Amino acid sequence: MNKIDVVELLATSPTGQTVTVQGWVRSRRDSKAGLSFIALYDGTCFDTLQVIAGKTLDNYQSDVQRLSSGFAVQITGTLVASEGQGQSVEVQATQVTIVGEVDDPEQYPIAKKRHTFEYLRQVAHLRPRTNAFGAISRVRSTLASSIHRYFSERRFQWVNTPLITTSDCEGAGELFRVSTLDALNPPKNDAGKVDFDKDFFAREAYLTVSGQLNAESYALALSKVYTFGPTFRAENSNTSRHLAEFWMVEPEMAFADLDDNAALAEDFLTYLFKAVLEEREDDMAFFAQRIDKDALTRLQHVAESSFERMDYSEAIVLLEKSGKSFEYPVSWGLDLQSEHERWLAEEHVGRPIILQNYPKEIKAFYMRENDDGKTVAAMDVLAPGIGEIIGGSQREERLSVLDAKLAARGLTEELDWYRDLRRYGSAPHSGFGMGFERVLNYITGMENIRDAIPFPRVPRSAPF
């Protein structure tokens, strides 16, 4: 049995041979001449394979005529050049076998017709069978492969930083607790507090909000590393931009300053976008046609642009002079809002822009303080159509400067291990974080981040 993936069959197979394909029926239409045209989908590419089944088949009436969207079938036949529109080859079936039926096709939750994305989230276990979510799934997988390939080719080691942590130094107030204590009657200590010494890890434990600090310890041993894994925020935000569980990519390089960091971010994004354009042409055509007409051109534009570099301070001046009336105020010392970021990238420079050297008050404690005493070596990559897509910094490698910041935050003891990295063979090092689903939405033009991950976890909802 010459069993073959639909993608391979459509792309490279010579006609005339006998092939066997397995997949699911997308649709069936019958001609008056007693032929059925079956669109067969197996998920390996966007396109379906056209199968022609005639009434000469023994089970034409009993089986073929019952086929509707969702039936699992195995089909054997001859691959021939197609005379119809929309495909170059088709299969003339000599055998059609029903593998799995759809009971009561009228009730099939994703029976062939348009569904809202909101509805499809309620059937997240079936939605990858639809055109849109098949395409998203393949683009997601291709994007992930490209990320690993990019780093692997450049000798970055993939480091799996821990998901469970007893450190709460980064995400105060937005952490999920991880516990095996009795939820109703937790053990208590003499002070009447929960006795976390009796918990699984003998301390209060949480789900991580970032692998960066751990990744730093590996960068200062292996030179170039990256993380790519799940990250968590217990933020009670029911918006189209927030997930409680999402995936993040965080490269970290030793002996690298902010310029090296910005160069990596530009090269990385360009590589990823080119890879998706090349490898998922079929799915991207769908997004441009049905989801967002700019999906392809936006991606091509970014992939071909050089990224502008600009200081935060210069951006503030430009925004103040822009004559635009923004919703949020613009002033040195305030963080930029999406409207400001998009004006800079879209209207001012018309391509991605890497904004650097932000006021230290609005950035994290681990970012390297600049000589001006006012700014830190932070950077955000702003892309047209979305705003911030990557955020990173050079890390503070000087123990005395770091110590002052840790002391001010009461983190000195908690992060003593992190101080060791500056105590023993410290080196300039830099890295950034990229939200995987956010980039996937940017690529596909999908609007809600819940549609960029297979099973979204959001406030009051974690089904399946």
Place this chain on the structure above:
Amino acid sequence: MNKIDVVELLATSPTGQTVTVQGWVRSRRDSKAGLSFIALYDGTCFDTLQVIAGKTLDNYQSDVQRLSSGFAVQITGTLVASEGQGQSVEVQATQVTIVGEVDDPEQYPIAKKRHTFEYLRQVAHLRPRTNAFGAISRVRSTLASSIHRYFSERRFQWVNTPLITTSDCEGAGELFRVSTLDALNPPKNDAGKVDFDKDFFAREAYLTVSGQLNAESYALALSKVYTFGPTFRAENSNTSRHLAEFWMVEPEMAFADLDDNAALAEDFLTYLFKAVLEEREDDMAFFAQRIDKDALTRLQHVAESSFERMDYSEAIVLLEKSGKSFEYPVSWGLDLQSEHERWLAEEHVGRPIILQNYPKEIKAFYMRENDDGKTVAAMDVLAPGIGEIIGGSQREERLSVLDAKLAARGLTEELDWYRDLRRYGSAPHSGFGMGFERVLNYITGMENIRDAIPFPRVPRSAPF
């Protein structure tokens, strides 16, 4: 500045050129002739680069003579053929710059000498700087890359199944709860129970023990998928084989039976082992020399062997006839212990063996029932020197058979979405799970699984 990775420099660089390298000092020894030999390590490969710094350097006394293990340095010099043993090239330094010092080298936690692995776990943030953990980190990253590459080349889509789940159907009693409720005074409902409706997900939520059921829903849409992500067990086992947080690989294929599954497992393992042998020759030589003398030969043997197939029932007969006195009893219907698995693989067939068709009572509800009514289409891959290394099955695709099992376990309502996969276009499908750290230990010969993951999480311990 021609900045270059040590691995590239050692492998391919022509001598005579001026190079700049950055990394950390492993050791320094001085000759009587006023030369210092510095072993420089940058983590890109096992080997260090030999740097020769002479007293003609301006800072020879002030800097070079102070160098000890752990100093971060930048060195520029000429690459020349080495006349010494152990390296083909070396660098004659024209400039040595200290980037980061080691304060009080006597107190450096991993100062050059042998440390026990147990001690190194206490300095998990520094241990990747050692020979052993540098090697483990690189093998881990190479193994992970190989996994992604294997599946990508065969058109398996990487699916990120959720970590947080509200389903407790697989790991009763060994689950971590995920919550944002007040731990001390959780809200209570009228019945006096914890009111999980007020929790973040409006239900009691846990960390997943497997992505399989979710992966099945994607396999029945995209044909071939795999997961590769963190998995959790709240098992209070303080052993060298248990982690509370570990990584697992789970491929899942539609239109695939147990034979296809076994073929995939064999092909997959063989591919991975060959990739590690080819790509990490330097690190594997270290493991064979210092950790486990059989590390290389074991891996080569498995990579070159065809895997035996055998039914569980036949294995029981063989074990009963073996004449060996096992610690645990052997009898049809009992699960096999490690001693039994290892006898089969090591002594009986002398190569990996795939054991199939286990008694249904000792296997999971989702495994496909065989026609004999007594066994299920389960398989375990047993490897010499470790026992089970992969476990998988053909899944029950028949709704009526699955329903009986779900009903007996009270899971019908909870897994109604999973039943949908059998209701709509069901197809035979199969998959398996492979514990990533377990395989890494098998490859490297490391004995404790806490040394196979960067920051191990175990009972009463989740530091860093």
